[in-house]
Amino acid sequence: MSDTNVWLxxxxxxxxxxxxxxxxxxxxxxxxxxxxxxxxxxAALGEHENLLAVAHDET
Numbered sequence: 001m002s003d004t005n006v007w008l009x010x011x012x013x014x015x016x017x018x019x020x021x022x023x024x025x026x027x028x029x030x031x032x033x034x035x036x037x038x039x040x041x042x043a044a045l046g047e048h049e050n051l052l053a054v055a056h057d058e059t
Contacts, residue, residue, distance in 0.1 A: 006030045010058055013040030025050040034058075 007024045011017035013035030021033040021041070025048045033041045034056035041053035 004028065004030055006032065009033045010056065011035065012053075013037065013044055018044045021045055021051070 005024075007020075007029055009017050009021040009024070009031055012021040012031075012033035017033070017035070021031050022045055024031045028050075030050045030052075031048075032052045032054055033045065034054045035041045036055065036057050038053040038055050045051060045053075
């Protein structure tokens with residue numbers, strides 16, 4: 001079993017979601033980062049091998 005955690009971060013296109021989603025991959029964790037548009041996540045966070053941007057609306 002892997003010791004790597006996978007985080008699901010909603011609202012990762014701006015605000016606190018960006019801060020959380022940015023810190024986790026740098027600490028060695030994998031992140032599924034969601035926002036209404038994947039472009040918002042990519043613009044805010046860039047590319048990272050442990051980051052997966054997914055379009056998702058919580059409403």
